[in-house]
Amino acid sequence: MSSVFITGIGIVSALGIGVRAQREKLVAGISGLKSAHFLNSIHKTEFPFGEVPYTTVELFSTLSDRGELQQSRLQALGALALEECLSSCSTPSGFIRQGLINATTVGGMTDIEDRYFELIQPGILDGDTDWASGLDCATGTEHLARRFGLTDFMTTISTACSSSANALQYGARLLQQGHLDRVVCGGVDSLTRFTVNGFNSLKNLDKELCKPFDVNRNGLNLGEGAAYLVLETEKGLQLSGNHPLAILSGYSNFNEAFHPTAPSPEGVGAFEAMKRAIEKSGLEPAAISYINAHGTATLNNDESEGRAIRRLFGDSIPPFSSTKEYTGHTLAAAGAIEAVFSVLSLHHQEIYPGLNFTTPIPGIELVPAKEYQQTTLNHILSNSFGFGGNNASLLFSKYD
Amino acid sequence: MISPLYIRSARAISAQESFASNDLSKEIRSITGNRFVYIEPNYQQYFTIMQLRRMSRLTRIGLVTAIECLKDAGISQPEAILTGTGKGSLHDTEKFMHAIREFQEGTLNPSPFIQSTYNSLNGLIGLHHQVNSYNTTYVHSGFSLEHAMLDAALLFGDNTIGNALIGAFEEMTDEHYIIKEKLGFWKNGAVSGEGCFFFYAEKDKNGSALAIEDIKLWFEPEENQIRQGLEELLSSHQIDWNDIDVFISGRNNDKRYDHYYNLVADKLPSSTHHIHFKHLSGEFDTAAGFGIWAAARMAEMKRIFPSLLLKEGSRDNIKHILFYNQYYGKQHVVYLMKTTA
Numbered sequence: 001m002s003s004v005f006i007t008g009i010g011i012v013s014a015l016g017i018g019v020r021a022q023r024e025k026l027v028a029g030i031s032g033l034k035s036a037h038f039l040n041s042i043h044k045t046e047f048p049f050g051e052v053p054y055t056t057v058e059l060f061s062t063l064s065d066r067g068e069l070q071q072s073r074l075q076a077l078g079a080l081a082l083e084e085c086l087s088s089c090s091t092p093s094g095f096i097r098q099g100l101i102n103a104t105t106v107g108g109m110t111d112i113e114d115r116y117f118e119l120i121q122p123g124i125l126d127g128d129t130d131w132a133s134g135l136d137c138a139t140g141t142e143h144l145a146r147r148f149g150l151t152d153f154m155t156t157i158s159t160a161c162s163s164s165a166n167a168l169q170y171g172a173r174l175l176q177q178g179h180l181d182r183v184v185c186g187g188v189d190s191l192t193r194f195t196v197n198g199f200n201s202l203k204n205l206d207k208e209l210c211k212p213f214d215v216n217r218n219g220l221n222l223g224e225g226a227a228y229l230v231l232e233t234e235k236g237l238q239l240s241g242n243h244p245l246a247i248l249s250g251y252s253n254f255n256e257a258f259h260p261t262a263p264s265p266e267g268v269g270a271f272e273a274m275k276r277a278i279e280k281s282g283l284e285p286a287a288i289s290y291i292n293a294h295g296t297a298t299l300n301n302d303e304s305e306g307r308a309i310r311r312l313f314g315d316s317i318p319p320f321s322s323t324k325e326y327t328g329h330t331l332a333a334a335g336a337i338e339a340v341f342s343v344l345s346l347h348h349q350e351i352y353p354g355l356n357f358t359t360p361i362p363g364i365e366l367v368p369a370k371e372y373q374q375t376t377l378n379h380i381l382s383n384s385f386g387f388g389g390n391n392a393s394l395l396f397s398k399y400d
Numbered sequence: 401m402i403s404p405l406y407i408r409s410a411r412a413i414s415a416q417e418s419f420a421s422n423d424l425s426k427e428i429r430s431i432t433g434n435r436f437v438y439i440e441p442n443y444q445q446y447f448t449i450m451q452l453r454r455m456s457r458l459t460r461i462g463l464v465t466a467i468e469c470l471k472d473a474g475i476s477q478p479e480a481i482l483t484g485t486g487k488g489s490l491h492d493t494e495k496f497m498h499a500i501r502e503f504q505e506g507t508l509n510p511s512p513f514i515q516s517t518y519n520s521l522n523g524l525i526g527l528h529h530q531v532n533s534y535n536t537t538y539v540h541s542g543f544s545l546e547h548a549m550l551d552a553a554l555l556f557g558d559n560t561i562g563n564a565l566i567g568a569f570e571e572m573t574d575e576h577y578i579i580k581e582k583l584g585f586w587k588n589g590a591v592s593g594e595g596c597f598f599f600y601a602e603k604d605k606n607g608s609a610l611a612i613e614d615i616k617l618w619f620e621p622e623e624n625q626i627r628q629g630l631e632e633l634l635s636s637h638q639i640d641w642n643d644i645d646v647f648i649s650g651r652n653n654d655k656r657y658d659h660y661y662n663l664v665a666d667k668l669p670s671s672t673h674h675i676h677f678k679h680l681s682g683e684f685d686t687a688a689g690f691g692i693w694a695a696a697r698m699a700e701m702k703r704i705f706p707s708l709l710l711k712e713g714s715r716d717n718i719k720h721i722l723f724y725n726q727y728y729g730k731q732h733v734v735y736l737m738k739t740t741a
Contacts, residue, residue, distance in 0.1 A: 105518075159522075176558065255523070389527070
């Protein structure tokens with residue numbers, strides 16, 4: 001299979017707009033988690049959130065050209081990440097086949113939920129109802145594709161918290177089998193009352209800052225954001241002249257068929273996803289320099305992921321940490337956001353410190369990286385695990 | 401070109417009696433109001449009452465369709481599960497939105513939230529059959545099923561898997577019907593529908609009756625792009641318009657879009673059979689699944705279902721089937737299929 005090169009990245013998260021804003025906070029160990037301002041929920045100050053610190057209007061005003069985008073927080077976040085992503089690399093000259101593989105868990109729910117009950121009243125037919133189309137996951141993707149000239153080929157994936165990790169995998173396959181020359185992959189989710197109450201009903205939200213891999217972890221913090229990566233083949237590089245930031249060298253999707261919302265305690269799915277991603281790259285586990293863990297800080301996830309890491313790497317566990325303490329769990333965007341962080345780590349040869357950790361989980365005894373450090377990094381594994389037993393792992397390698 | 405998907409079995413739950421007999425031999429059911437509603441099977445043989453209670457309207461039919469599809473193929477554990485849905489379990493999404501409002505974000509039952517997740521059916525199928533595998537869900541309106549198909553073909557192409565369960569599922573609700581009405585979906589003749597379709601496909605021929613040889617996807621294309629794309633598709637498979645024995649179109653009675661289908665029909669010889677299917681299923685994001693199911697069953701049974709005939713041709717021997725569907729002018733999909741008998 002031909003190599004898949006990453007040539008562009010763009011991102012928005014609670015850490016701010018753009019790659020530079022993210023890295024400044026990551027290097028300094030500054031979290032973006034705090035009470036929400038813009039989320040319309042009675043829970044907005046009860047839990048910490050990784051809310052992007054701007055109103056939707058402010059987000060749109062940051063865009064160079066809004067085009068025909070709908071008045072949507074989802075689309076504003078997506079457009080900001082895509083704008084940076086596409087301007088960070090050059091577009092090949094001549095005819096190329098390109099596409100957009102997007103991911104989201106609830107589409108434009110944020111933009112709809114406040115007006116939903118008005119929308120379902122049979123009698124009232126007001127003039128402009130176009131905004132109602134935002135409930136459909138395809139709508140956001142299509143508006144973004146039109147705005148950025150990516151309408152030749154597009155789709156949207158929704159596999160809960162592994163959605164955008166799967167978007168990257170599908171994009172890689174489309175490139176490797178010659179269906180596309182260049183593909184933009186990623187995901188976006190905005191904070192919604194729907195999802196906040198969903199995770200709250202599952203008792204999965206921590207009222208304090210989340211504590212991945214800590215014995216006293218008590219749930220996750222939800223976040224929002226978007227991230228996109230440009231993937232190109234060797235042929236694409238020749239046409240674009242882009243210099244790769246990293247290589248997507250392995251990937252895997254594995255469903256463990258254990259429980260609708262909880263992972264198996266021994267982490268079968270996490271183990272297989274990581275193992276298969278490494279196998280696909282032709283590497284051995286010993287070659288992995290760092291793991292960007294899923295690390296949501298729920299009781300179940302960190303235990304099963306921790307056990308899987310133990311089992312796969314034995315006594316020589318590479319440095320690992322979760323970046324959920326910075327951004328919150330951004331659901332469908334998480335895989336792509338952490339892919340961007342992995343690319344940054346490889347590019348700058350640095351590990352970002354895990355936060356809020358004090359005591360390891362007994363029996364697993366894993367201690368995440370707690371200090372910022374510069375070190376040699378060749379291969380980074382990034383995990384995204386979701387509802388329904390959906391596990392995905394991506395492997396990023398340094399480009400020399 | 402894709403690695404062909406050899407369809408070994410196909411199942412459909414639709415507004416017609418398509419499930420038990422797995423054909424369209426029963427009397428055709430006409431529509432009530434402006435909505436085709438799918439016929440639910442008898443769940444007793446599949447689930448206990450407790451299991452049934454935990455599942456929603458859409459996940460029930462989804463799981464039952466998948467179970468029977470795999471049973472027909474004699475397979476208990478496929479190597480991948482790929483699905484497409486435009487809206488997922490709308491009942492659950494709505495139920496959770498109502499609960500949030502009614503209980504003012506208080507203590508809520510998490511079940512509707514969990515089942516509203518688009519990939520929850522995939523997880524259930526995996527759980528039911530204990531399938532540890534590749535598992536994904538595409539949620540892009542009129543492209544949803546097609547990306548599940550295309551992804552399966554890619555996974556065949558790089559030898560990740562040798563077989564896959566591929567499906568689509570959709571439901572309509574009273575509330576969503578109103579929303580779509582306000583968005584203008586029903587005002588020009590199209591009728592609302594719903595259904596669930598599963599296909600078991602293999603990389604190798606192994607006694608399948610129908611192969612999906614290629615899939616083309618265009619978003620909001622110009623007519624020229626469709627024309628050119630179809631010419632290229634046919635020539636890349638070394639056939640021409642005269643080789644098409646059956647043309648299946650996604651006509652939905654909305655006259656605004658007939659010109660797309662006419663563009664293809666005009667190219668075909670008079671001997672080609674023309675088939676449509678939305679007059680029996682209604683229109684929805686993944687309605688194409690009903691047409692693909694019909695194609696697979698007709699190939700297997702070596703006859704054309706009379707209730708689907710729009711214009712009878714004269715071909716006795718069915719080899720090449722061209723399928724074209726578009727969803728409100730946005731997502732246009734073409735399948736090139738070939739019978740293998």
